[in-house]
Amino acid sequence: MSRSSICYLNGDYLPLDQARVSVLDRGFIFGDGVYEVIPAYGGNLFRLRQHLQRLHNSLEAIRLSNPLSDTQWQTLLQTLVEKNQHAPESDQSIYLQVTRGVAQRDHRFPQNTPATVFAMSHPLAPVAMEELQTGVAAITLDDIRWRYCYIKTIALLPNILLKQQAIEKQATEAILVRNGEVTEGSASNLFVVKDGVIKTPAKSEYLLPGITRDLIVELAQKNRLPCEECRITETELHAADEIWLSSSTKEILPVTRLDDKTVGNGKAGPLWKKMISVYQAYKQTLRKHAEGAA
Ligand code: PDD
Numbered sequence: 001m002s003r004s005s006i007c008y009l010n011g012d013y014l015p016l017d018q019a020r021v022s023v024l025d026r027g028f029i030f031g032d033g034v035y036e037v038i039p040a041y042g043g044n045l046f047r048l049r050q051h052l053q054r055l056h057n058s059l060e061a062i063r064l065s066n067p068l069s070d071t072q073w074q075t076l077l078q079t080l081v082e083k084n085q086h087a088p089e090s091d092q093s094i095y096l097q098v099t100r101g102v103a104q105r106d107h108r109f110p111q112n113t114p115a116t117v118f119a120m121s122h123p124l125a126p127v128a129m130e131e132l133q134t135g136v137a138a139i140t141l142d143d144i145r146w147r148y149c150y151i152k153t154i155a156l157l158p159n160i161l162l163k164q165q166a167i168e169k170q171a172t173e174a175i176l177v178r179n180g181e182v183t184e185g186s187a188s189n190l191f192v193v194k195d196g197v198i199k200t201p202a203k204s205e206y207l208l209p210g211i212t213r214d215l216i217v218e219l220a221q222k223n224r225l226p227c228e229e230c231r232i233t234e235t236e237l238h239a240a241d242e243i244w245l246s247s248s249t250k251e252i253l254p255v256t257r258l259d260d261k262t263v264g265n266g267k268a269g270p271l272w273k274k275m276i277s278v279y280q281a282y283k284q285t286l287r288k289h290a291e292g293a294a
């Protein structure tokens with residue numbers, strides 16, 4: 001039997017298969033909570049400050065006070081990573097969620113109820129370069145979600161329904177369209193390349209401000225690759241030379257088929273190749289920096 005990973009629940013570290021939460025938890029009853037997904041490369045939490053800032057923003061948006069300080073979060077997450085780091089070079093995906101706690105079912109906020117804090121780790125397998133070059137298929141779907149998509153809420157039913165529709169059409173991701181403009185994927189942000197310019201939808205309440213998205217924009221600027229944050233219409237999406245999806249766990253994924261049509265020449269494009277190498281180099285510098293600091 002494989003060893004159960006160690007998770008964190010309300011102050012304790014314990015095997016994941018032994019962690020228990022009440023059925024009255026508002027996360028279970030209402031989806032009343034927020035989450036983060038943070039990669040840890042070689043034991044180092046990636047862009048932790050940015051993830052904790054977004055967690056803070058999500059908690060503020062749902063009017064739940066942050067149960068831990070940034071220093072406490074850092075200690076908790078770093079301890080969790082260490083407890084699950086079975087080989088020095090291996091990577092992990094850390095999931096954390098905070099819910100409004102356990103109370104009798106009532107739509108109103110409960111009074112004096114401690115938040116439920118949970119975090120767990122999964123191994124993060126490296127994606128093979130050859131597989132990446134082939135790219136993935138995506139379909140466009142109507143963005144049926146609410147207007148607060150900038151909150152990283154655990155209430156993901158619309159995203160799940162959209163993703164499943166894509167899977168059933170043999171696609172990896174659903175690219176969402178609202179009023180003729182593209183927003184993001186069901187679990188990723190979106191980039192298009194046209195005539196050598198990288199474009200991504202500007203931040204708004206209709207999309208999650210992805211940590212990977214922000215890093216790609218930052219790396220494009222540092223490497224003098226033209227990059228714009230702007231509105232992108234569905235027509236522009238279909239006319240793109242390259243389409244990429246970004247997320248903490250998938251990094252940067254080229255889309256080579258969209259709605260059963262080939263994107264560009266059907267292979268990962270030149271700007272994706274440039275960006276993925278810049279991205280990997282950035283990850284490497286963090287590993288070196290961490291080794292140096294150790
Ligand atoms: N999801 N947009 C949505 C709707 C997402 O769910 C995600 C990530 C992103 C990318 O954000 P980031 O670069 O910070 O991972 C954008 C995570 C990985 C998930 O739900 O598992």
